[in-house]
Structure formats: structure tokens, C-alpha cells
Amino acid sequence: MIHLVRILLREIRLPLLEPFRTSTGVVAERRVVLLELTDASGAVAWSECVAEAVPSYSPDTVDGCWLAIGEWLAPRVLGRPFAGARQVHAALTRGIRGHHMARAAVEMGCWGIESVLERQPLAVAVGRGSRVARERGAPPRDLVPTGISLGIQPTPEALAQRAAAELGAGYRRVKMKIEPGHDVEFVGAVREATGPSASLTADANSAYSLHDPAHLRALEALDAFALTMIEQPLAHDDLVRHAELQRRIATPICLDESITSDARAEDMITLGAGRVINVKPGRVGGFTESLAIHDRCVPAGVPLWCGGMLETGIGRAYNVALASLPGFTEPGDLSPSARYWARDVVQPAWTMEDGCLRVPLDRPGIGVDVDVDFIDDLTVRAVALQ
Ligand code: OSB
Ligand code: MG
Numbered sequence: 195m196i197h198l199v200r201i202l203l204r205e206i207r208l209p210l211l212e213p214f215r216t217s218t219g220v221v222a223e224r225r226v227v228l229l230e231l232t233d234a235s236g237a238v239a240w241s242e243c244v245a246e247a248v249p250s251y252s253p254d255t256v257d258g259c260w261l262a263i264g265e266w267l268a269p270r271v272l273g274r275p276f277a278g279a280r281q282v283h284a285a286l287t288r289g290i291r292g293h294h295m296a297r298a299a300v301e302m303g304c305w306g307i308e309s310v311l312e313r314q315p316l317a318v319a320v321g322r323g324s325r326v327a328r329e330r331g332a333p334p335r336d337l338v339p340t341g342i343s344l345g346i347q348p349t350p351e352a353l354a355q356r357a358a359a360e361l362g363a364g365y366r367r368v369k370m371k372i373e374p375g376h377d378v379e380f381v382g383a384v385r386e387a388t389g390p391s392a393s394l395t396a397d398a399n400s401a402y403s404l405h406d407p408a409h410l411r412a413l414e415a416l417d418a419f420a421l422t423m424i425e426q427p428l429a430h431d432d433l434v435r436h437a438e439l440q441r442r443i444a445t446p447i448c449l450d451e452s453i454t455s456d457a458r459a460e461d462m463i464t465l466g467a468g469r470v471i472n473v474k475p476g477r478v479g480g481f482t483e484s485l486a487i488h489d490r491c492v493p494a495g496v497p498l499w500c501g502g503m504l505e506t507g508i509g510r511a512y513n514v515a516l517a518s519l520p521g522f523t524e525p526g527d528l529s530p531s532a533r534y535w536a537r538d539v540v541q542p543a544w545t546m547e548d549g550c551l552r553v554p555l556d557r558p559g560i561g562v563d564v565d566v567d568f569i570d571d572l573t574v575r576a577v578a579l580q
Contacts, residue, residue, distance in 0.1 A: 208224050488519055
């Protein structure tokens with residue numbers, strides 16, 4: 195039974211160690227909304243809202259989520275008992291369109307609370323929520339393979355050098371951001387520097403259009419480099435043209451921005467608009483929806499991996515738990531804390547072991563301690579909802 199009595203909402207600011215450049219812009223500092231949820235039993239769990247400051251990747255934003263959580267979402271869960279975290283999804287969805295990242299922050303926090311109440315690691319609670327994992331008797335994996343997502347670099351040589359260094363450091367896969375003009379030459383240089391067996395992917399964040407012949411030529415030319423997949427080449431809401439593109443290129447298309455729900459995952463499979471899905475629980479509205487996608491894609495033979503939103507160590511704990519499910523077979527954008535921050539907001543910081551993050555299966559809840567004193571220092575605003 196979950197019965198929330200308070201949600202403390204905060205915004206913190208945390209500078210990235212290096213600015214992250216994609217086809218949609220540059221992020222140098224993360225504004226992050228954090229939630230501290232308290233249950234009537236006294237149990238506490240932290241969760242993270244992954245929305246960014248500007249609506250360039252998703253329509254959700256830090257300020258929009260702040261409003262949505264305070265005005266519409268928190269009032270639906272506070273002071274009201276739920277049989278379990280799974281029941282929270284319906285309460286947050288009925289009569290509310292969009293606001294996936296705000297919903298996800300509240301909903302995932304309820305999974306965090308449930309795992310504390312049941313004295314189970316979050317990964318175990320999530321695994322129990324998956325029909326596929328239950329039927330297979332599959333326990334959570336204890337190590338999740340990690341890949342690095344590299345922002346657009348000034349030159350092909352700089353990118354190639356960086357990619358080779360990261361593979362040397364143990365990463366299981368390198369993803370590079372691309373955009374028209376920073377694509378064929380850049381990917382070619384990376385393949386040349388890293389050899390034929392390196393697992394390489396490219397993420398366009400919707401920068402290409404089939405209406406531009408030069409764009410189509412570039413996408414077709416990328417086939418020469420044997421990428422494991424190409425992520426979201428076309429518009430965020432365009433499954434039809436992704437299906438057309440997938441018929442023209444050999445490289446598997448992975449959808450990110452387009453998959454905002456289990457229904458869109460079903461559409462992708464029906465249309466042949468992609469062959470792989472990057473699941474970000476924030477983008478789809480939380481764990482219940484992520485589990486529905488998982489339980490659809492495993493029987494359909496669609497590989498999954500967990501995407502990232504430059505999370506702090508709190509959001510990473512939830513991503514690591516999700517990535518421990520059996521359908522998450524590809525390395526995720528789950529880098530260790532030191533790839534992003536001089537100091538993370540959790541202890542211990544997330545570290546990489548042999549190209550993997552270890553799933554904290556030895557303790558209940560999210561598996562890391564939240565550094566509340568440090569978070570207090572970083573807080574720029576806070577409000578207690580009750
Ligand atoms: O498209 O996957 C993306 C970060 C912010 C917004 C969109 C994306 C990303 C990443 C970051 O690629 C991956 C990470 O968190 O390491
Ligand atoms: Mg992406």
C-alpha cells in the first residue's frame with residue numbers, strides 16, 4: 195500500500211564537466227527537478243524529473259514540469275492510498291494529455307517508495323512488474339552494459355580520437371551525435387580509428403528530412419560503416435517516413451523521440467518504422483508504460499536499450515533498474531557519474547566495472563544514498579506539496 199503524504203519538489207543546477215552538443219543545441223549546465231516523496235509509513239524515496247530547460251528534445255521543460263507536478267499531478271496522488279505503484283499510472287493519466295516527464299517523475303518515485311516498503315531492491319520491484327520477466331523466471335541482471343553518447347565534436351579527427359579512447363576505457367559501445375554536415379566524414383573517421391568490430395551508433399535527434407536529396411544521400415552513405423543502428427534520423431512524430439527510410443537503408447533504425455508510449459511502439463512494429471527502441475522512462479511517462487513496451491517488444495524480437503537524459507545519480511538509479519530487465523539487451527546510455535559531474539548527488543557515485551554499471555541488488559530502494567547536504571547547497575527553489 196502506497197499512501198503519499200508529502201512531495202518536496204526542488205530545482206537544482208549542476209554544471210556538466212563538458213558541454214554536450216547535439217543537432218538541437220548545446221547543454222552546459224543541467225537544471226534538474228528532484229522529488230523527495232514521503233509515505234504515511236515514514237518511508238522516503240527520491241526521484242528525478244528528466245525534462246530539460248528548453249523544449250528541443252521533448253515538449254516537456256523544467257518549468258512546465260514544475261507547474262504540472264504542483265498543479266495537476268501531485269494532488270492526484272497525495273493523501274490517497276494505492277494498492278501499488280502500478281495503480282498510480284492510471285491516476286496520473288486520466289484526463290491529462292502529455293506531461294510525460296512530469297508524470298514519470300511522480301510515478302517512478304512511487305516505484306521507489308514501493309521498493310522501500312517491500313524492502314526490495316528497485317530492480318527486483320521492476321522485474322516483478324514485467325510479465326515477460328516473471329514468465330521467464332528471469333532475475334534482474336546484476337551488471338548492465340554501458341555505452342557512451344558523444345556530443346558533436348569540432349572535427350572528424352577529434353571525434354575519432356575520443357571514440358577510440360572511450361572504447362579503450364571499457365565502454366561497450368560508442369554513440370556519436372550527427373547532423374547534416376557532421377555525418378559521413380565523422381562516422382567514417384571513427385570507424386577507421388576503431389576498427390571493424392567496434393560497436394558504433396549515430397544519433398541524429400531528428401535532424402534529417404527525406405525531402406532533402408542531400409540528407410537522403412548522407413543517410414544511405416552511412417550504410418558503408420556498419421553501424422549497429424542509427425537513432426532517430428527523421429522528425430520526432432514521423433513514423434511513416436521512418437518506415438520508408440528503413441526500406442532504403444540496411445542499418446537498423448532505432449527510434450527515440452518517436453516512441454512516446456506503448457501504442458507508438460506497436461505502431462513502429464506494425465509499420466516497420468524501426469527495428470530497435472531506446473526506452474527512456476521519462477519520455478514514455480514512467481515505469482508502467484516502459485514495462486508495457488518491454489513486454490510487447492521481447493516477444494516481437496525488438497531489442498531494447500535504456501537511453502539517458504544526462505541524469506544525476508538519482509535518475510541513473512532508476513535507469514539502471516530498468517536496464518536490468520531481460521529485454522534490455524543492448525548497452526544503454528548509462529555512463530558512470532564521472533562522465534557527467536565533478537561531484538554527483540549520490541553516494542557512492544556510479545562507477546564503471548568492465549564496461550558495466552553494477553545493479554545495486556544488495557539493498558532495498560534505489561540502492562544509493564542521496565547526498566542531501568550537497569543537494570541543499572545546489573537548490574535554487576523548493577516547494578512542499580502536501
Ligand atoms: O537523444 O539520446 C538522446 C541527452 C539529452 C537529450 C537527448 C539525448 C541525450 C543523450 C545523452 O544522448 C545520453 C546520456 O545521458 O549519456
Ligand atoms: Mg537519442
